[in-house]
Amino acid sequence: MDFLNLSWMEIALILVLAFIVLGPGKLVKTGKDLGTWIRKLSRDQLFRDVVQTTDEIRRYPRKIFDESLLDLPPHVQLQETQASDLETQSDAATGAQEESEPPSASSQIP
Numbered sequence: 001m002d003f004l005n006l007s008w009m010e011i012a013l014i015l016v017l018a019f020i021v022l023g024p025g026k027l028v029k030t031g032k033d034l035g036t037w038i039r040k041l042s043r044d045q046l047f048r049d050v051v052q053t054t055d056e057i058r059r060y061p062r063k064i065f066d067e068s069l070l071d072l073p074p075h076v077q078l079q080e081t082q083a084s085d086l087e088t089q090s091d092a093a094t095g096a097q098e099e100s101e102p103p104s105a106s107s108q109i110p
Contacts, residue, residue: 041047
């Protein structure tokens with residue numbers, strides 16, 4: 001998982017370097033100031049608008065793709081429904097077959 005395009009190892013390295021450079025006393029004050037700044041930034045309406053806009057831009061290609069699937073020709077839609085029906089039938093047959101088989105001796109633990 002990345003945060004601001006940094007891996008957790010890079011973040012840990014930055015924190016260790018900050019501890020070495022700033023020292024324990026100044027590190028606490030700097031962390032408090034940074035937390036206050038981030039809190040103010042997250043409550044700012046302009047920042048929220050920017051985040052919302054970037055999320056919409058990021059989801060836009062998927063939205064276009066999903067909307068384009070609504071306009072599939074009828075024969076393609078028929079093929080998709082037939083494929084999904086076959087899949088559900090095979091899942092049901094597999095489930096019924098598993099129920100009818102008696103448990104084997106190797107699966108029983110003494």
